[in-house]
Amino acid sequence: MQAVTQATTEFVKQNWAPLVCGFVVVAVLPLIVGYVVLVERKIMADMQARLGPMRVGPHGLLQPIADAVKLLIKEDIIPDDADKLVFWLAPVLSVGAALLAMAGLAIGPAFQIAQGINIGILFVVGVSAMGIFGIVLGGWASNSHYSLIGALRSSAQLVSYETAAGMALVCGLLFAGTLNITSIVQAQYDQGIWFGLLAPVAFFVYLVASIAETNRAPFDLPEAESELVAGYMTEFSGFRWSLYFLAEYTNMIVVASVATTLFLGGWLRPFPRTHWLDFIDFLPPLLMVVIGVYCLIRVPKQPVRVQQLFMLAVAGMCFAVAVVLAAPMLGPLLKPSLASAMKPFFEGIHGGFWFIFKVGAYIYFFMWLRFTLPRYRFDQLMRLGWHFLIPLSIINVLLIGIAMIVGQYFDLTGPSLLLTTIPASVIALMIALFILAVEQKKEPQQQPGAATPDSYA
Amino acid sequence: MANNTIPDAGEKQQTLLGADELILNMGPQHPSTHGVLRVKLKLDGERVIGSECMIGYLHRGVEKIAEHRSYQQRSYQQFAPYVDRMDYVAAVSNGLGYCEAIEKLLMVEAPPRAKVIRTILTELQRIASHLLWLGTHALDIGALTPLFYCFREREEILKIFEKYCGARLTTHAFRIGGLQYEAYDTLEKDVERFCKAFEPRIKDYEDLLTQNRIWLGRTKGVGILTAAEAIALGATGPVLRASGVKWDIRKAMPYAAYDQYKFEIPTGKTGDTYDRYMVRMEEMRQSRLICLQAIENIPSGPIMARVGKVLKPPPGEVYHSIEAPKGELGYYVVSDGTVQPYRVRIRPPSFVNLQSFDKMARGGLVADVVAIIGTLDIVLGEVDR
Numbered sequence: 001m002q003a004v005t006q007a008t009t010e011f012v013k014q015n016w017a018p019l020v021c022g023f024v025v026v027a028v029l030p031l032i033v034g035y036v037v038l039v040e041r042k043i044m045a046d047m048q049a050r051l052g053p054m055r056v057g058p059h060g061l062l063q064p065i066a067d068a069v070k071l072l073i074k075e076d077i078i079p080d081d082a083d084k085l086v087f088w089l090a091p092v093l094s095v096g097a098a099l100l101a102m103a104g105l106a107i108g109p110a111f112q113i114a115q116g117i118n119i120g121i122l123f124v125v126g127v128s129a130m131g132i133f134g135i136v137l138g139g140w141a142s143n144s145h146y147s148l149i150g151a152l153r154s155s156a157q158l159v160s161y162e163t164a165a166g167m168a169l170v171c172g173l174l175f176a177g178t179l180n181i182t183s184i185v186q187a188q189y190d191q192g193i194w195f196g197l198l199a200p201v202a203f204f205v206y207l208v209a210s211i212a213e214t215n216r217a218p219f220d221l222p223e224a225e226s227e228l229v230a231g232y233m234t235e236f237s238g239f240r241w242s243l244y245f246l247a248e249y250t251n252m253i254v255v256a257s258v259a260t261t262l263f264l265g266g267w268l269r270p271f272p273r274t275h276w277l278d279f280i281d282f283l284p285p286l287l288m289v290v291i292g293v294y295c296l297i298r299v300p301k302q303p304v305r306v307q308q309l310f311m312l313a314v315a316g317m318c319f320a321v322a323v324v325l326a327a328p329m330l331g332p333l334l335k336p337s338l339a340s341a342m343k344p345f346f347e348g349i350h351g352g353f354w355f356i357f358k359v360g361a362y363i364y365f366f367m368w369l370r371f372t373l374p375r376y377r378f379d380q381l382m383r384l385g386w387h388f389l390i391p392l393s394i395i396n397v398l399l400i401g402i403a404m405i406v407g408q409y410f411d412l413t414g415p416s417l418l419l420t421t422i423p424a425s426v427i428a429l430m431i432a433l434f435i436l437a438v439e440q441k442k443e444p445q446q447q448p449g450a451a452t453p454d455s456y457a
Numbered sequence: 458m459a460n461n462t463i464p465d466a467g468e469k470q471q472t473l474l475g476a477d478e479l480i481l482n483m484g485p486q487h488p489s490t491h492g493v494l495r496v497k498l499k500l501d502g503e504r505v506i507g508s509e510c511m512i513g514y515l516h517r518g519v520e521k522i523a524e525h526r527s528y529q530q531r532s533y534q535q536f537a538p539y540v541d542r543m544d545y546v547a548a549v550s551n552g553l554g555y556c557e558a559i560e561k562l563l564m565v566e567a568p569p570r571a572k573v574i575r576t577i578l579t580e581l582q583r584i585a586s587h588l589l590w591l592g593t594h595a596l597d598i599g600a601l602t603p604l605f606y607c608f609r610e611r612e613e614i615l616k617i618f619e620k621y622c623g624a625r626l627t628t629h630a631f632r633i634g635g636l637q638y639e640a641y642d643t644l645e646k647d648v649e650r651f652c653k654a655f656e657p658r659i660k661d662y663e664d665l666l667t668q669n670r671i672w673l674g675r676t677k678g679v680g681i682l683t684a685a686e687a688i689a690l691g692a693t694g695p696v697l698r699a700s701g702v703k704w705d706i707r708k709a710m711p712y713a714a715y716d717q718y719k720f721e722i723p724t725g726k727t728g729d730t731y732d733r734y735m736v737r738m739e740e741m742r743q744s745r746l747i748c749l750q751a752i753e754n755i756p757s758g759p760i761m762a763r764v765g766k767v768l769k770p771p772p773g774e775v776y777h778s779i780e781a782p783k784g785e786l787g788y789y790v791v792s793d794g795t796v797q798p799y800r801v802r803i804r805p806p807s808f809v810n811l812q813s814f815d816k817m818a819r820g821g822l823v824a825d826v827v828a829i830i831g832t833l834d835i836v837l838g839e840v841d842r
Contacts, residue, residue, distance in 0.1 A: 047602055048601070048605035049606065049609055050605060145482075146481075149503065149823065217599060217601075227823055227827050229488060371601050371602045372600075373671055374598040374599040374600040374675055375598060375599025375675070376671055376674070376675075377674065377675055377822055378503055378822060379822065380674050380675075
């Protein structure tokens with residue numbers, strides 16, 4: 001017993017930093033997810049010619065907190081016919097997998113919970129894929145037809161698209177030559193180009209597959225609200241439902257982070273090695289100042305005094321962030337001797353900014369698609385996955401590999417590698433489209449009324 | 458599972474893997490059954506091998522009420538607001554049909570000014586009804602945004618109704634014999650402004666959907682109803698026209714002021730969900746043109762024919778039907794010469810169109826079912842009455 005206690009103490013002493021980081025992530029993530037939802041609702045409202053949440057706090061800024069409180073104090077309902085243990089376990093499993101995946105991610109060079117984990121990307125992908133158990137078990141345990149169909153759809157969908165996504169990741173990893181997340185970003189710095197530009201087709205495949213994996217529209221069939229009410233979540237309510245919700249949005253952040261790390265240069269600013277573009281470093285603090293000034297202008301327009309104060313606080317926060325972003329740059333300007341001491345701070349803070357910026361852009365794209373596109377039907381979804389994305393990703397890996405060998409033969413590195421990889425990507429795309437056309441020709445036209453085989457029955 | 462205790466929908470069929478068929482009970486509380494429709498689906502995996510629509514959750518006995526309104530002995534007028542509650546998203550059209558049926562029975566005719574204003578409001582109502590259909594149909598298929606665009610335009614129409622008669626939804630805009638209210642001063646201007654703004658808006662919806670690959674995949678070849686089947690099942694309105702039958706009561710048996718205006722009857726070819734979508738989109742354009750023609754020249758004169766305070770039609774019967782947004786809306790009224798109708802039988806387009814649901818849904822997937830419910834454009838208030 002004492003040995004165990006001692007070992008634990010020893011472990012905590014050695015790993016206090018990641019433990020604290022992990023605690024922070026678990027504690028703060030629900031809040032972040034809440035605000036991601038608010039941002040989503042605001043963007044949706046903007047695209048749909050309306051205002052979105054406006055009642056709780058100025059411009060609905062306290063809405064996530066109100067929502068969270070509502071969900072927490074709701075009655076906890078377990079259906080009579082449900083499998084109680086599995087019903088309890090499923091959402092926990094789902095959210096656990098999603099949170100665990102966060103451990104492998106690096107938000108800027110300084111902030112990574114599992115520091116220097118050498119199988120980084122593999123860990124993240126593997127662990128986040130486990131979340132599907134939560135969905136399938138939850139759908140099964142609810143003992144409802146809608147849940148069951150939702151769970152089955154989900155499992156079929158995840159299996160199909162995980163393959164394509166994995167193959168797309170392999171493309172990026174070919175360039176990086178490592179699974180370690182820090183090294184992947186470093187490789188993009190060394191080669192002076194984002195891997196997403198080197199392998200655009202792989203990035204595209206990952207983009208589509210990651211939307212399908214996170215069950216977002218237009219691939220949100222497992223929870224298609226107009227067909228299956230809420231799919232696998234139909235019987236869940238209150239806190240359990242919010243766990244699923246948390247898992248879904250955490251998964252979105254995870255796939256966006258993976259894409260950012262591997263394809264969009266991670267925490268590097270655009271053109272990190274082009275020195276005449278160094279003024280880009282001034283953009284983040286400038287952006288925050290602009291937002292802050294905008295909030296300040298809005299202050300007198302708020303109808304209630306509390307809202308004015310709140311707006312003022314938001315403006316103040318923006319300025320504070322701007323100061324934090326600007327400090328490591330302005331310090332050396334005032335005192336050149338500080339330059340070397342400030343460098344890690346600069347990289348950490350600005351790296352974090354750019355990483356979050358890129359992840360945000362990626363998630364914005366998800367939302368944009370959701371509000372624009374109708375939903376796929378199940379057989380169409382499967383056809384897209386198996387007849388197009390999987391062949392495309394496999395051919396793409398092959399051709400990119402060949403392109404790299406050819407590139408080595410001609411001593412091409414960095415951006416000049418585009419000379420071989422872009423033709424390879426184009427050829428891969430053309431072959432995949434050809435396969436798709438052939439498959440469509442082979443397929444017998446669906447007869448109405450005839451029981452044609454199901455994609456997964 | 459508990460749901461298996463409900464009886465089979467349709468006859469037994471062989472499933473693909475010889476597995477048990479799954480009975481899925483869709484509704485009456487379901488996001489996309491447009492009210493309180495309940496559909497029992499027999500599924501093989503996700504494929505529909507049988508279906509049964511169960512209706513009646515919104516039954517209020519509208520036809521029986523017609524025989525019993527006797528407050529102050531103004532039964533015929535008393536019943537008029539009730540018809541607004543059938544197809545509550547196209548109340549003006551319902552009212553028009555009823556008023557014209559009773560006018561036929563009384564052998565009076567509404568004055569020309571009333572007829573033109575009736576036509577304008579009814580065509581606006583058709584646009585409003587089709588907008589609501591488009592928004593909810595797109596929402597069922599997963600496109601969230603068109604709903605709000607459609608409601609934005611529908612709101613403009615409802616504002617015109619509100620200015621005209623004070624009500625937005627169940628308007629009770631017309632009276633037997635003409636109009637209760639004179640058109641307000643800027644009616645023409647409001648309608649014209651709406652029509653001008655509406656043209657590019659239709660293009661917006663079409664940009665979002667018409668050429669969208671996912672939309673095409675979800676609607677083309679889904680829920681096919683051939684012309685013969687549509688006629689056999691008694692389908693009317695856009696459902697019939699999309700199957701290629703050029704039948705529109707506005708042209709075939711003109712009522713109100715429709716014989717004065719030029720407009721096309723759009724038809725489809727295959728009778729699938731996409732054709733019905735295209736037909737309704739074109740109908741909105743045509744309705745807009747009718748409105749524009751009508752406001753050009755609104756005749757002056759009285760708005761009410763000479764009808765008594767208490768209506769006592771001579772004994773007899775009449776069937777009058779109009780082209781409501783959803784199809785043929787017919788009123789069969791029997792009078793025994795008293796102040797109350799002896800019988801009012803209503804032929805609601807939604808109820809009849811819904812009968813083709815099973816024909817369309819069989820062989821499709823669960824996702825097609827919601828597309829078909831959407832494309833039939835049913836309103837349960839009208840189905841159940």
